[in-house]
Amino acid sequence: MTDEIESLLGGRKIVAIPADPDGAEQHLARARTTLEQARLLTDAALQERLRYEAGLHLALALMAADGYRLRSGPGHHESAVAYLRARLGRDPGLKAAVRVLDMTRRNRNSELYRAVEVGAAAAEASAAAVAVLLRAVAIELEALSGRTTERQ
């Protein structure tokens, strides 16, 4: 367990649960569908919202597979992104993708609550980043399910 995950547990941002591979697959599937739907839209702000939600599903997928659940409360979306950073951030490319996802989260909040515009450059960056994260989380889930099968 990384220090960051320990800190999320200690701060009661996430709680340990039995690992839930089925739940993880469901979140991964929802992430894929949400991303496909985002591609059908033409409004950058709406795309940003959906891409952020796809990223959130990816964080929840990884948590379920690892045996954690996000606690609801102030800052829980931030904690979901922090979990992805803790799990995938050692790889510089994935760390950069999580950074973009975090700004996508803020862009989504600014757009939703303060009507701040989302530009094409932000939408392009979030599309690339969430696609990278989707691949990475799918590989992680596969590796985790392999380990589970080996143990059985």
Add this chain to the structure above:
Amino acid sequence: MRSAPPPLLPIFRSDAQARLLAELYLRGGQARPISQVAVAAHVPMPSAHREIERLINAGLVREQRIGRQRLVSANPGSSYFEPLRTLLHRAFGPPTVLADALRGVTGLRFAAIYGSYAARRVGEEGPAPNDIDLLVVGDVDASQVYEAVENAERQLSLPVNATVLSDEEWAADTGFTRQLRARPLLRLGDDDIRS
């Protein structure tokens, strides 16, 4: 006439005093003539002279004389040096830190702070900003901007929300761009405040 206290951190006696302290404490320790500090801090010379005299007497600023010239700089020997620099950095550091962080971003035409920080900086009273709203305009890669912003956040200990727009998006007449143009916008690099 004394300027009103700065809304960003109204513990200082005047905005002029805060600007001079920020200039002396945040822009390197090199000793400079008072006239140069006054111009950089946008404070008229007579007020700058009076304020800096007061700061020298309190030991917060040190003075060196080279010939007939008086050079001043922040005094690192003062017991208030570190805490004062921390406060000044938090309140007045964001434009400099963000300008430095964005320097390497290719295709950037201009960047500006908007929202509550910009409003306080131009004198609108209100609560201290909890975050910084940053506008970046140009033909830029948003992920490069976000990396620069992350570096700035580490120095500022404040979240920075970056809005990246192309030249065309900025030129478009939308509700958002109209609102930005109507409200205080603190352009980075030239410290130019438009309202």
